Amino acid sequence: MVNEFAIRTTGLIKQFDRHVAVNNVDLEIQAGEVYGLIGPNGAGKTTLIRMLAAAEEPTVGEIFINGDRLLRDKSNPTLKRRLGYLPDDYPLYDELTVWDYLDYFARLYKLREPRRTQRLHEVLELIQLGNKRNSLISTLSRGMKQRLSLARTIIHEPIVLLLDEPVSGLDPIARMQFREIVKVLQEAGMTIIISSHVLSDLAELCTSVGIMELGCLVESTSLQQLYQRLSRQQIEISTLGNIDNLLGELKNNPLVDEWEIMPTKDKLRVNFSGNQEDCADLLRSLVNAGVPLTNFHCTQEDLETIFLKLGHKQAS
Known part of the structure; x- marks a missing residue:
């Protein structure tokens, strides 16, 4: 029987004294997904990832990796070998060379020659540090x-990769390089959980997202479904003519929900509840009405906007 979930948790709780860091989380992640875990500091993301990595014992609940129960004791070392965990503060050994560092971890994972040297060359090529x-x-x-650090995490070819704030403090070019490596790992069939505050990176990488608030998983869905349900369509419209004429035409369209005049005065941002065909109809009607348009650009609210909107809902 093939298990469709690479990761599944049931009733997962982690309590530190009186503080509940993770509160009754039921999580299901299918094999091959890149699952983005987002939420404010203190939401429980790191604690959840540490439990999935067998670095923290759940107070209550169970974790399954490819259908097998994950335990922190020594009863299932083979299962733990299938995990790769990159915490946000893992120290490096500055006095070692790149090769010796990776070779050290390859030996810890009991990779034998000639596979060990072959694997070191593979990961060095992947991370572009040959x-x-x-x-x-x-x-x-x-x-x-x-x-x-990522190379060290994947040296033993895990099937599940757990990345906690891996791009924290990196510049845009370094973040882009890291994203490209994660995409290659996903294409190779790896299941990846990645927590980050850089939501634009997650929007580019992830197939699904989970949103945590105060230890609870308040959303867990595919990125596509999240956009369909919560992302409003917006249209930026610029005109050479009188902005009031443009506004007059927009008010006649029942799919125009609200609008905002931009600082340049000749541009509007419109919240629009229609689909792509409706956008085309709106553009056609504006042109037919003689409104001199210089820009008509359809966009959707991004992941950051959705997250902030959800946060306000939770707080209210």
């Missing part, structure tokens, strides 16, 4: 160090 193999870790940039 030319730095003999460099001391202390000489690497922050982005290079983070890619090296």
Whole structure:
């Protein structure tokens, strides 16, 4: 029997003294997904990931990896070998070279020759540090160090990868390089959970997202369904003519919910409840009405806007 869920939790609770860090989380992630975990600081994301990585024992509840129950004791070492965990503060050994560092972890995972050397070459090529193999870790940039940490996490070819704030503090180029590596790992069939505050990165990478608030998983859905349900369509419209004429035409359209005049005065941002065909109809009606348009651009609210909107709902 094939288990469709790479990760499944039932009634997962983690309590520290009187503080409940993770509160009754039922999580289901299908094999091959990139699942984005988002939420404010203190929402329970790191604690949840640590439990999934067998680095923290649940107070209550169960975790299953590919249908097998995950336990923190020594009863299932083979299952733990299928996990790769990159915490947000993992130390590197600055006095080692890149090659020696990876070789050390490959030996810890009992990779034998010739597979060990082959695997080191593979991950160095993936993280684009082959030319730095003999460099001391202390000489690497922050982005290079983070890619090296990822290489250490995947050296043993895990099937589930757990990444806690992996792009924290990286510049845009380093974040882009990291994203590209994650995409390659997903294409290779790996299931990936990634928590991040950089929601634009998650929107580009993820197939599904989970939103945590105060230890609870308040949303868990595919990114596509989240957009369909909560992302309003917006249209930016610019005109050479009188903005009042444009507004007069927009008020006649029942799918125009509200609008905002932009600082340039000749541009509007419109919230629009129609689909793509309705957008085309609106554009046609404006042109037919003689409104001199210079820009008509349809967009959707992004993941950050949806998250902030959900946060306000939870708070109210």
